[in-house]
Amino acid sequence: MAIAHTWPGWVATGFLWFLAFEFMMGAVTKFWPGPTFFGPAYSIKFADWGWPAWFRFVVGAVEGVCALLLVLPYHEPRFLGAAVLILVLTGAVVTHIINHHGPKESFAAPIHLVIMVIVVLATWPAEWMDVFRPGQWS
16 A cells, blocks of 8 residues: 555655665665765775675665665555665664674664664555565555
């Protein structure tokens, strides 16, 4: 079911577009070769966090695809995008905890994790197989 054309529906849609923009920016910066406006290059950050430098491309691609799924006007792709982002954000939160980052570096991931859990709960499909049947999206 698409979000209704009422002011709460427009607010929810605008919020999802804002989240998608944030995750798309995160995806783009993962592919950026040098320093970003978030700090040093992600190739350096991922290596410092104990991940291989190439893993930033995997995370960036997943974030980009999920950002696109968040803006589709159906609950099923939004559910799928938010559910996959929960996995990515759980990894980000654990990575920040393991590396003992301060609040400044660790603030965004847990907040976005909670938001994605809310999006998943709000877009939970009546039948879980509906997520895998794009022709049946409501």
